[in-house]
Amino acid sequence: MFGDLLDALAAQDLLLVWPLMLTFLTLDASAGIGLIVPGDALLIVAGTTAGTPSEAVALVAAGVLACVAGASGGHWLGRTFGSRLRHGRLGRRVGEERWQRAEELFERSGWALALAYYLPVVHALTPAVAGALGMPYRRFMPWALVGGTAWVSTYVTIGALAGGVVREHAELLLPVAAVAALVIVTVSAAVRRMVTAGRAGSPEPRSAARPPR
Template identity: 30%
Template sequence: MTVDDMLQVIPPVAVYLLTGVVIGLESLGIPLPGEIVLVSAALLSSRPEIDVDPLWVGVAATTGAVVGDSIGYAIGRRYGMPLFGWLGRRFPKHFGPGHVAVAERLFGRWGMGAVFFGRFVALLRIFAGPLAGALRMPYQKFLVANVAGGICWAGGTTAGVYYLGLVAETWLKRFSWVGLVVAVLAGLGVTLWMRRRTRSMVREAGGAAVVDGDGTAPGNVTP
């Protein structure tokens, strides 16, 4: 069985559910590859022989983003900043003091804009909901930025990747998988650059983190 044959037997509902669940869990604060799943689903929808609708991919991704962020907001509001100290001790690679410092600085500077644009940045995607709740951002403002960011990110990514796939199919015909590989490599290049930039910001923030009077980082308390 070829790759094309295997792709054609994937139930469309499974693609929509997987997209929504992964993005929802990532938005809740669990570090998962939501963007990779969304791009893959959008590419599948661009293949005419595969019965995956790009509209429903976008709807599933948007729903997952909004619901996941809202749950993350509720968790952050319940436990406050000590939650990030607890997470940092157990998952320092994703929730270390430097990561929290960068996210908190961006929230302090941009407010609702950090929620909206955070949907497009891997670091802020897992922080936006819980951190907005912990910082007591009014839920109405959070919801507006959350929904707008989810629609623009999910809808824009799905549409862009879908039409890129159509162009590859039209121009490359039998070699359409070459277009897929090129698109994936380009996406990986941008992702790696963003991650390198994020790590640099995290290192800078970690080195400049303010230490409180008892010698522990702020918020480093078990919830």
């Protein structure tokens, strides 16, 4: 049954899957969808639809394009509306702790901004925080591109491998799904430790008004 489901997903035309990925990931960071639905899971599911390596590459390309659009939109919103986003109704529901966590990324190297893509919720806030703090788009975008490319490539590849295994061995669906979930949790935890260690090892945090180059 589940093997048939994955076969049906893989049979879907990329012209159908692409718009869905583009729409969701664009809204992920620009409209805050990533605060509600983790993009990691979406990328893995999308990856299961790839029946060939070329289709997986096409999905990665679509995902990266959407990440660029989403990060650009989020940066513009932050620059335009500033603290109103943070202190508005939605911002209060997100919670001050999560806003502070996203803001702290700007006290460390640009790599922390790239790694933020592996932190659920936080990565959806990062573009808006960058814009609100006045980080120039030309400085923010290269790190967003690096992080988005790595993030999309990682989880689409995991999804493609998982989908291939389950199509051959449908009885392994639950173990494969459990492994995929464990990978997401492990990667997120590892990145969080790296970012925290970077903060602890920084002798003098940079001012939020002067984000990393």
